[in-house]
Amino acid sequence: MTIDENILIKYLDGTQTKSEQAEVEAWLAESPANEKVLEQLYFTLQVTDRLHVMQSVDPEMALVRFKSKVRKQNKKVRLYRNLSLLQKVAAVLFIPVLILSAYMFMQLGRERVRMVEVRTNPGVVSRFELPDGTKVWLNAGSTLTYPQNFWSESRQVELTGQGYFEVTKDPEKPFIVKVDPAYSIEVLGTTFDVSAYRDDEVIGTTLVEGSVKLNINQKNGKTVSQLLKPDERAEFSKSTCKLNITSVNTDYDTAWINGEVIFRNHSMRQVLKMLSRHYNVRFDVKDNDVLNSVITARFKDEQLPQVMEYLKLASGIKYKIQKPVMNTDNTLQISVIEISK
Secondary structure: OOOOHHHHHHHHHOOOOHHHHHHHHHHHHHOHHHHHHHHHHHHHHHHHHHHHHHOOOOHHHHHHHHHHHHHOOOOHHHHHHHHHHHHHHHHHHHHHHHHHHHHHHHHHHHHOOOEEEEEOOOOOOEEEEOOOOOEEEEOOOOEEEEEOOOOOOOEEEEEEEEEEEEOOOOOOOOEEEEEEOOEEEEEOOOEEEEEEOOOOOEEEEEEEEOOEEEEEEOOOOOEEEEEEOOOEEEEEEOOOOOEEEEEOOHHHHHHHHHOEEEEEEEEHHHHHHHHHHHHOEEEEEOOHHHHHOEEEEEEEOOOHHHHHHHHHHHHOOEEEEOOOOEOOOOOEOOEEEEEEO
16 A cells, blocks of 8 residues: 555654554554655654754755655555665765764754852852762852753863862763863862862862862963872962972861861961951951961851950950941941951
């Protein structure tokens, strides 16, 4: 029996009536050749759809030409003969066209990849998971940008501020943290801390376990890589592009994820910067001699006045916490703390 090609197309599209479905199924049961004809028609329509996505041909005209050829065949033998020829041509063209169209489809998909941005306000630490299961802690005043899905050959994220990562291992897709045009961290599966605030001169990377590769883009265009071992901290100078590696107690650099603030012989300048982020306040230093003090302390859940009292005893400073002022839009301005000798 012969069959109208429009019924076959409707059958493949799922728009056929019950009677048309019965007609196609009876036609298919007649011989394996009919099954091959239907299969090749399916492939042809799929290629046409891919070409439509690529916008490199007019798919409607291609389909019209195809239907016109099929419509001329009134007998089953002639229908099969022509479609058999089409099968031979399609066998040659189908694979490269499908590969190319799939590539173009993926490229178009990547262009539409939705980027997700997570921001933490000053005084807030957030914890969340990335699409691959990697756990992230984001410190106060930080931003992490990542794709909604990791489609490419690597899992790249961009960090501004401080983040702690427990990376899910995937040998096929390295995990890359981009923190500066000249500096990035590459890992497979490991736990590490990165501090890369924009107003800091130094980018710090502390490795807790596993291994990381630090990639440094030099001014001459070359990239230098350096491996970091557990319990090591790398400090990268933005101005000189030099790297300094030391052995550390990682508990100090990662205490912030548990709400702790630790100072180890920190200058008062560093202390005030960290407290500013942690408590969302601004320090107004009236006497620069204050900044020469060195502080060692450990705080957890203390209120800011308690911390300031400790600094007063440790360095002899004086401080005054000003009450926040209400803005015209009924929001509070950031609190200001005056410090002097």
